[in-house]
Amino acid sequence: MKIEKIEIFKGTVYYKAPFKISLGSSEQSDEVVIKIYGENGLYGIGEASPASHIIGETQETAIAASKVIASSLIGEDTDDLGLLFDKIDHSLLRNTSAKAAFDIALYDLISKEHNVPLSKFLGKYRKKIETDVTIGIMDNASAVKKAEYLKKIGIKRIKMKVGEEINSDLKRVEEVINTVGNGINIFIDANQAWKPKEAISNIRRFESLGIDLVEQPVIAYDVDGLAFVRKNTSSRIMADESVHSPEDAIRVVKKEAADMINIKLMKSGGIHNAIKIANISEAAGLPNMVGCMMEGSIAIAAGIHFSLSTKNVIFVDLDSDIDMKNTLTSGMMLPMENGFRMDDNFSGLGNLALNGEEISLVETIKEGSRQKAF
Numbered sequence: 462m463k464i465e466k467i468e469i470f471k472g473t474v475y476y477k478a479p480f481k482i483s484l485g486s487s488e489q490s491d492e493v494v495i496k497i498y499g500e501n502g503l504y505g506i507g508e509a510s511p512a513s514h515i516i517g518e519t520q521e522t523a524i525a526a527s528k529v530i531a532s533s534l535i536g537e538d539t540d541d542l543g544l545l546f547d548k549i550d551h552s553l554l555r556n557t558s559a560k561a562a563f564d565i566a567l568y569d570l571i572s573k574e575h576n577v578p579l580s581k582f583l584g585k586y587r588k589k590i591e592t593d594v595t596i597g598i599m600d601n602a603s604a605v606k607k608a609e610y611l612k613k614i615g616i617k618r619i620k621m622k623v624g625e626e627i628n629s630d631l632k633r634v635e636e637v638i639n640t641v642g643n644g645i646n647i648f649i650d651a652n653q654a655w656k657p658k659e660a661i662s663n664i665r666r667f668e669s670l671g672i673d674l675v676e677q678p679v680i681a682y683d684v685d686g687l688a689f690v691r692k693n694t695s696s697r698i699m700a701d702e703s704v705h706s707p708e709d710a711i712r713v714v715k716k717e718a719a720d721m722i723n724i725k726l727m728k729s730g731g732i733h734n735a736i737k738i739a740n741i742s743e744a745a746g747l748p749n750m751v752g753c754m755m756e757g758s759i760a761i762a763a764g765i766h767f768s769l770s771t772k773n774v775i776f777v778d779l780d781s782d783i784d785m786k787n788t789l790t791s792g793m794m795l796p797m798e799n800g801f802r803m804d805d806n807f808s809g810l811g812n813l814a815l816n817g818e819e820i821s822l823v824e825t826i827k828e829g830s831r832q833k834a835f
């Protein structure tokens with residue numbers, strides 16, 4: 462099926478409450494939405510969640526990158542999916558959230574063309590998968606209140622953001638454990654906040670509270686430091702910001718720097734590279750979690766479909782859509798039941814359709830407007 466037209470939109474999702482991690486605080490995500498049209502009006506949708514502090518992109522840069530990527534795809538055939546992913550990867554360096562939006566839109570389009578859910582197109586492994594819900598850095602009373610609510614709605618796994626002042630981090634985590642710890646698995650994410658030796662002493666203090674899984678304790682590039690922390694603590698260490706690409710995953714495996722790898726479509730440049738990271742991880746004996754930026758329902762749906770089709774994913778951290786006041790899509794919300802996420806058995810990304818009131822068109826790329834990338 463020939464790609465006839467690509468539209469680039471922008472839209473913003475607003476959080477129900479400010480979300481704070483060790484890298485900063487935010488109240489909204491400025492997203493880019495891609496719509497790829499095949500023949501007969503059939504289209505696929507994808508979303509970029511640029512997350513400037515993690516992947517170095519903004520809505521503006523993602524729009525600029527999207528124009529370059531769109532130019533490399535227009536007029537091509539969706540039957541050549543492998544070739545199209547190669548064109549996306551080589552259209553420009555990095556800019557992985559923009560690439561993810563095109564990857565997701567292409568997968569949505571082709572699974573709609575085959576009239577199957579994306580998870581089935583990818584090769585379904587399971588019908589549903591457990592998700593955690595994240596509690597950001599906040600005052601202790603608010604953290605306890607949120608944890609109690611999450612327990613009430615059936616959540617069995619909570620991720621707590623840490624990486625501010627260690628004693629207040631410990632106190633907050635301890636209060637949550639004391640309130641809901643019975644029956645709820647709690648782990649922590651420091652988002653690169655600690656130096657390696659500091660991480661070891663901090664993690665040992667969290668271990669005394671019963672914590673046994675720690676995400677990204679040290680700065681992203683310090684894979685040796687991550688390995689040093691792993692060898693000197695008994696917790697499982699999960700690499701997040703240290704692994705964006707398949708090549709990063711190989712580095713972490715070689716240095717024995719992690720016990721788990723957090724895959725995010727926005728870091729990898731979409732599902733086709735997430736599959737490579739999952740394969741590397743599985744061969745090395747490292748399970749995956751699939752995580753998210755503060756992204757909307759299109760990208761979350763893609764993460765769910767990928768997770769349902771990937772054996773090596775043992776649980777997911779796909780929860781940001783439930784923390785949004787608005788959605789860039791109209792129609793039914795993505796299901797989350799008793800802490801599990803599932804596809805809703807429709808074709809493509811489900812019954813997601815763009816909400817015209819929440820997004821605005823930035824650019825239309827047609828064959829005549831094809832630009833040279835370089």
Ligand SMILES: [Mg+2]
Pocket residue numbers: 650652676677701702723752
């Ligand atoms: Mg993380």
